[in-house]
Amino acid sequence: MIRAGRLCRGLGRPRPLPLPAPAGGSAPRSRQLRTGLPQRRDLFRDLEKEVVKFQKKLKESLPGSDWDPMGTTKGLPPERADVVIVGGGVMGWSVAYWLKALEPRRDALRVVVIEKDPMYSQASTVLSAGGIRQQFSLPENIQMSLYSAFFLRTINEHLGVVNEPPIDIQFNPSGYLFLASEDRAAVLEENVHIQRAEGAEVCLLSPAQLKKKYPWINTNDVAVASYGLENEGWFDPWSLLTAFRRKAMSMGVCQCFGEVTSFTISSREIMTPEGELTFSRINYVRVHMPNSLEYQPVECSLVVNAAGPWSQKLAEMASVGIGPPDTQEGIKLPVEPKKRYIFVWHCPDGPGLDCPMLVDTTQAYFRREGMGGNYLGGLSPPEEEEPDIQDLEVDHNFFQEKIWPRLAHRVPVFESLKVKSAWAGYYDYNTFDQNAVLGPHPLVENMLFITGFSGHGLQLSPAAGRAVAELILEGKFMTINMEKFSFNRFVSGEQVLERNII
Amino acid sequence: MTSGPSPCSCDINFLSTGESLCWGVVRCFSARAGTKISSWSLASSTQASCSDLWPPEESPAGEFKLQECRAFPHLLGARRPYSSATCPDPPKGGILRYLCNRFYDIEYLVGWSAKLRYRNLRRKNVYYGYTKEIYGDNVAAAYFVLSNRGRVRFQGQETWFSVDWRGKYSSDFLQLRDVPVVAIDLSGSVLNYNGLDNLVKLTALRSLDLSRCPHVDDWTLSRLHVFKDSLEELSLAGCPQVTERGLACLHQLEHLRRLDLSHLPSVPTPGLIRILVEEMLPQCEVVGLAPYSGAQTSRDGREEPGVPSGARKAGEIPA
Numbered sequence: 001m002i003r004a005g006r007l008c009r010g011l012g013r014p015r016p017l018p019l020p021a022p023a024g025g026s027a028p029r030s031r032q033l034r035t036g037l038p039q040r041r042d043l044f045r046d047l048e049k050e051v052v053k054f055q056k057k058l059k060e061s062l063p064g065s066d067w068d069p070m071g072t073t074k075g076l077p078p079e080r081a082d083v084v085i086v087g088g089g090v091m092g093w094s095v096a097y098w099l100k101a102l103e104p105r106r107d108a109l110r111v112v113v114i115e116k117d118p119m120y121s122q123a124s125t126v127l128s129a130g131g132i133r134q135q136f137s138l139p140e141n142i143q144m145s146l147y148s149a150f151f152l153r154t155i156n157e158h159l160g161v162v163n164e165p166p167i168d169i170q171f172n173p174s175g176y177l178f179l180a181s182e183d184r185a186a187v188l189e190e191n192v193h194i195q196r197a198e199g200a201e202v203c204l205l206s207p208a209q210l211k212k213k214y215p216w217i218n219t220n221d222v223a224v225a226s227y228g229l230e231n232e233g234w235f236d237p238w239s240l241l242t243a244f245r246r247k248a249m250s251m252g253v254c255q256c257f258g259e260v261t262s263f264t265i266s267s268r269e270i271m272t273p274e275g276e277l278t279f280s281r282i283n284y285v286r287v288h289m290p291n292s293l294e295y296q297p298v299e300c301s302l303v304v305n306a307a308g309p310w311s312q313k314l315a316e317m318a319s320v321g322i323g324p325p326d327t328q329e330g331i332k333l334p335v336e337p338k339k340r341y342i343f344v345w346h347c348p349d350g351p352g353l354d355c356p357m358l359v360d361t362t363q364a365y366f367r368r369e370g371m372g373g374n375y376l377g378g379l380s381p382p383e384e385e386e387p388d389i390q391d392l393e394v395d396h397n398f399f400q401e402k403i404w405p406r407l408a409h410r411v412p413v414f415e416s417l418k419v420k421s422a423w424a425g426y427y428d429y430n431t432f433d434q435n436a437v438l439g440p441h442p443l444v445e446n447m448l449f450i451t452g453f454s455g456h457g458l459q460l461s462p463a464a465g466r467a468v469a470e471l472i473l474e475g476k477f478m479t480i481n482m483e484k485f486s487f488n489r490f491v492s493g494e495q496v497l498e499r500n501i502i
Numbered sequence: 503m504t505s506g507p508s509p510c511s512c513d514i515n516f517l518s519t520g521e522s523l524c525w526g527v528v529r530c531f532s533a534r535a536g537t538k539i540s541s542w543s544l545a546s547s548t549q550a551s552c553s554d555l556w557p558p559e560e561s562p563a564g565e566f567k568l569q570e571c572r573a574f575p576h577l578l579g580a581r582r583p584y585s586s587a588t589c590p591d592p593p594k595g596g597i598l599r600y601l602c603n604r605f606y607d608i609e610y611l612v613g614w615s616a617k618l619r620y621r622n623l624r625r626k627n628v629y630y631g632y633t634k635e636i637y638g639d640n641v642a643a644a645y646f647v648l649s650n651r652g653r654v655r656f657q658g659q660e661t662w663f664s665v666d667w668r669g670k671y672s673s674d675f676l677q678l679r680d681v682p683v684v685a686i687d688l689s690g691s692v693l694n695y696n697g698l699d700n701l702v703k704l705t706a707l708r709s710l711d712l713s714r715c716p717h718v719d720d721w722t723l724s725r726l727h728v729f730k731d732s733l734e735e736l737s738l739a740g741c742p743q744v745t746e747r748g749l750a751c752l753h754q755l756e757h758l759r760r761l762d763l764s765h766l767p768s769v770p771t772p773g774l775i776r777i778l779v780e781e782m783l784p785q786c787e788v789v790g791l792a793p794y795s796g797a798q799t800s801r802d803g804r805e806e807p808g809v810p811s812g813a814r815k816a817g818e819i820p821a
Contacts, residue, residue, distance in 0.1 A: 153695060153721045157620055162602055162612050172747040173724035213753075229727050229754070353746075353778040354753035371746060371774055 073294055077256035077287050080299045081112040083472065084285050086260050086314055087306035088115025089125040090237065090458055091450050093244035094465025095304055097159070100251035102469050107252060112298065114287055116259040122392060124308050125241050125458060127425030129342055129367070129376065131234040131357050132459035133176040134200035135226060137191045137499040138435065141456070142198040143480045144463035149231035151462035152240070159247040167243045171235040174356045174368070175228040177214075178500070179410070181361040185223040187499060192226050201230040216351045218410055222361065234357060234367060237458050258287040263317050264297065265444075278329060281445050282318055302472060304448045309337030309426040311437075311451040318444045328443060331490050335437065335452040338429040339387045343399045344369060344376045347417040364406040365502055374420065379403045380455075380502060392424040427455045433495040436460070438467060439486040448472070449487060454501060623717065626650060627697030637676060639703040640683050644675045646700040653687040657706060662687070682706035689713040689737070695722045702728045713739040713762065720748030727754040737762035739790060744768060746775045753782045764790025 077084075083099060085092045096113050103109055120126050132152070134145045151158060155167050180188040188204075195202045204226055207219040249255060267280035284297040307314045312333045316322060321332030350373055357367040366377025379402055381387070387395060399419060408415045430437060430452035437452035450468050453460060463480060470478045477483065484496050601608040626649075633642040640656070644663060647654045648671045653664040656678050662685075665671045683704050694717035701707070707729050712718050718741045726733070733755050738744050745768045752758070761783065769775050769791065776791035 157617075160616070162609050162616075163599055170745075170747065171720055173720055173751045174747075175751070230724050233724075353750040353782045371771065371778065 073289065073292075075257055075289060076294070076296045077112050077114065077258065077298050078110065078254060079296065081110045081254070082300065083109060083111045083302045083304060084298055084300040085111065085113045085304040085306055086285070087304075087308060087311075087451075088113050088120075088245075088255070089123050089306065089308055090241050090244065090461040091308070091453075091465060092304070092306035093241060093248055094461045095306060095450060095468050096253045096465075097244050097248040097251070098466045098469030099472060100248060100253060101158070102466075102473055110254070111248075111252075112254045112256055112300075113248075114256050114258055114260055114285075116257070116290070118257045118290070120241075122426070124426050124428060126238050127342070127392075127423055128237050128458045129234065129378070130237045130458065131176065131232075131367070133228055133232045133357075133456075134195055134198075135176055135178060135191065135202060135228055135232070135500055136456075137187075137194060138484075138496065139194060139198050140480060140482055140484055141435070141460065141498060142195055142200055144460040144467075144482075146199060146231065147463040147466075147480065148459055148461065152235065153231075155240075155243065159243040161247055161250050164246065167239065169235040169239045169243070171233055172368075173230070173233040174354070175230075175232045177228075177356040177358045178226045179210075179217075179222045179359065179361050180224050180226075181221050182223045184361070188224055188226055191500060200228070202226055202228050214351070214354070216411055216413055217358075218412055227356065232357075240458070240461070256287060258289050258296075260285055260314060260317070261288050261295070262286045263303070265318060274328070277443060279443055279445060280319065282447060300446075302446045302448065304450060304468065304472075306450050308428040308451060308457075309335070311335045311428060311449065315441075315447070315449075318441075318447055320441060320444060320447070328491055333437065333449065333451075333487075334432040334490060335428050335430050337389045337426040339389050339392065339424050340378060340380060340427055340455070341387075341394055341398055341422060341424050342376055342378045343394075343403065343419055343422040344374055345417045345419045346372075346374050347414055348373050349413050350375060350417075351411065351413070358410070359502055360406055360410050362406045363502060364403055364410075366407060366411075375417075377403065377407065379406070387424075389426070392426075394422040394424050396422065428452055428457065429454045432490060433497050434501050435496050435498045436464060436482075436485045437487060438464060438482050439471065441487050442491065454498075456501070623692055623694060624696065626692050627694050627699075629696070629699045634700075634703075638679050640681060641676055641679055643683055643686070643700050643704055644678075646697070647686055647688060648675070650688060650691040650693065650697070652689070652691050654683055655685040656681045657684045685709040685711075687711040688715065691715055692717055693722075694718065695725065698722060698725045704729070706732050708732055709735040711735075711737045712741065713737045715741055717743065719743035720745055720751075723748035724751045726752065730754045730756055733758055735760045738766065739763065740765040742767050746770075746778075749775065749779055750782070752779070755783070758783055758786045760787050760789065762789045764792075766791065 085096055092113050092115070096111050099109055099111050117123065132145065132149060134142050134149070136142050136145065152169060152171060155169060159167055178188060192202050192204055204224055205213065206224065207222050210217060210222065210225050211219050245255070263282045264284035264286070265280045266283055267278050269276050269278055282300070282303050284299050285303060286295050286297050288295045303318075305311050305314055312321070312335050315333040319329065321330065323329030351368065353368075353371075355368040355375075357365060359365045362379075364377065364379040366375050368374075369376045379398075381398075381402070387398075396419070399422070404414070404417075428451050434454040435452070436457075437449045439448060441447050441449065448468055448471065450464055453464075457464075464482075467477055467480060467482050470476070489496060598608070598612070602612055603609075630642045630646050633645050637645075644654045644656075648663060648665055651665050651669060653662040654675070655662045656675070658681065659678075663671065663675050684706055685708060686701065686704075689711050690713070693712065693715050702725065710726075710729070710733060718738070720743070723738075723744065726736070734757055736752070736755065736758060739762045744766055749763070749769075752761070761779070763769075763776075763779070766772070772791040776788055779791070780786075780788050
């Protein structure tokens with residue numbers, strides 16, 4: 001009996017319990033009757049527990065030391081990946097999600113998203129005002145925005161994960177109201193014509209109608225206004241980013257916090273009719289871990305540049321823009337960070353619940369924030385007065401001197417207000433024509449750009465991400481044709497101008 | 503099991519039933535704790551064809567939240583998906599949740615059942631284009647409303663067209679080709695954003711009752727601006743997905759005289775929102791959204807006893 005017990009303990013099986021002595025008799029107990037199945041213990045689970053215990057003991061025995069002989073660096077990206085997306089903002093995660101959503105097999109593509117700042121402290125996505133509008137002048141922008149509005153409306157169908165609460169992006173369908181003075185009235189009407197042709201619900205308002213609808217506006221020098229009736233408003237960018245991230249990670253996308261410091265490139269010279277060109281290919285992406293000297297070279301076949309304001313720096317690592325100025329190799333990616341401020345103020349008698357996102361004739365804008373009489377707004381300064389991009393410090397004088405007078409002129413109630421807070425963020429400003437750069441580079445064969453949105457990236461992110469994913473998986477654009485936004489326009493010099501940039 | 507091309511993954515299907523059952527049971531119970539396993543290699547078909555999303559007839563792959571799986575309500579805990587508390591922690595219990603976390607198959611099955619539910623919803627809210635072509639906007643709208651078990655009233659008529667307890671309705675409304683529809687009662691129906699396609703052309707609509715519609719949300723409200731010249735009465739009582747952000751876009755309805763906003767669980771501060779809505783629509787009587795539940799105050803301060811919205815018919819003003 002005892003031997004059997006020890007054996008059972010050693011093997012991890014419980015001892016068979018002896019039957020209780022039968023009452024009223026002393027019949028000899030000859031054999032045990034096991035009525036229950038033995039509890040099966042998992043060998044691997046026990047081994048894991050033992051290893052964890054050993055590691056803890058080792059850590060305790062070396063007090064004050066960081067040395068962990070059994071440990072591996074956490075957070076390293078995999079050694080090999082198919083698509084490496086540099087930049088973990090809404091664009092990067094949108095591409096990652098669509099790559100997984102459009103490819104039916106689960107592990108067909110290994111996608112890694114590399115983000116250098118785990119706190120997202122300087123990321124443009126989370127510092128954005130979060131507006132979505134269809135009032136653009138370029139049909140492709142309008143189409144992208146309409147698609148993104150559809151995506152946000154059906155966000156739970158797209159990005160819903162089993163067992164997670166429903167996604168709420170807190171969309172305010174209050175619309176954008178653009179005001180135009182005499183000299184820009186014709187342009188505004190033409191834009192509205194284009195927008196309605198693409199299917200956006202936009203209406204034109206005369207000053208009288210404007211005054212009747214929004215009595216708190218001063219319509220003195222307003223010639224015409226355009227108001228977006230549907231699919232326009234603002235939402236919470238952080239919720240969208242988190243939803244994309246959660247869904248993409250549930251579909252198998254790998255996330256890595258680290259900084260890309262260099263690429264390993266192989267190149268070859270090819271004689272073309274235009275002369276000798278250097279075609280190159282990125283073979284390895286070197287990712288440095290935060291606060292550490294460790295790095296991991298990730299072997300990859302495609303690199304997506306979704307780095308936003310820092311895309312030019314990343315492109316230069318791939319020798320885009322490094323070369324003699326009048327050659328194709330010398331054309332830089334014309335995306336630069338531009339600092340923009342957003343101020344939040346409180347005005348007790350301000351416009352009520354019906355306040356849209358109002359864009360003034362002077363390009364100052366503001367919108368309602370919440371229900372407590374708070375508003376937020378800003379202004380894009382002219383070219384000569386661009387603020388310094390070294391850090392994200394806010395210049396409060398800017399509000400005093402530039403924004404407040406314009407808003408007070410337009411909305412007289414804003415003459416008395418109190419600034420509550422302010423922050424600054426970067427636009428990934430395309431200095432060439434203020435429109436997106438989407439698609440591959442002509443010389444660096446496996447680098448794709450999805451950047452340069454100049455302040456309207458968040459609202460176009462689902463559509464742009466889908467376009468790049470289609471380009472990667474199918475080789476061409478399937479839903480919206482975005483050939484216009486390719487890098488080649490910088491080579492040929494044709495600007496694709498967007499007239500409605502805030 | 504790797505998800506290879508389909509001929510290979512069907513191998514396991516050719517085992518006999520007994521063998522495959524044992525294989526499934528053995529795989530189920532011999533997995534390591536914390537790992538998800540799949541006994542069949544059907545894992546491949548989850549991100550199934552994302553065929554044309556645009557125009558939005560088909561939905562892409564997407565896994566649905568477990569809370570809306572109506573087949574197992576008792577396993578989900580007592581949590582309402584659209585309550586005003588933002589993102590509460592999901593309850594710990596539930597056999598289905600445990601199974602979902604452990605096995606890919608079950609997770610995909612739950613995802614598919616959710617996709618099926620979305621597809622059903624889309625089918626119920628489909629655009630009645632053919633009827634519109636043949637009979638005109640008004641009759642198509644009436645047909646849509648009656649198919650969704652609602653009630654509709656035409657101009658000049660006293661009686662409502664409605665469905666009986668079996669879901670049947672008479673086809674008399676087909677004769678009223680050019681008579682505009684003035685009142686629609688779609689309370690409790692599954693109307694959503696897409697279903698409004700059938701109603702947006704009704705230029706003479708005076709009363710719209712959307713109480714207790716679970717799929718009417720802020721986006722749907724933003725579409726109601728088309729009725730700005732005619733709509734006088736709107737009821738959104740008991741709609742769980744309507745928030746104060748959607749109420750902000752009702753300012754376009756200039757002729758609105760009566761707005762019922764009782765029992766909106768997703769509006770966090772009813773008293774404040776009531777004041778803001780009353781300021782936004784000065785000529786409209788706002789019912790509901792009282793700071794404390796139970797009483798509904800009308801504009802002149804009279805206290806009315808709380809009348810459940812179901813007991814009140816659209817078009818009738820309570821005594």
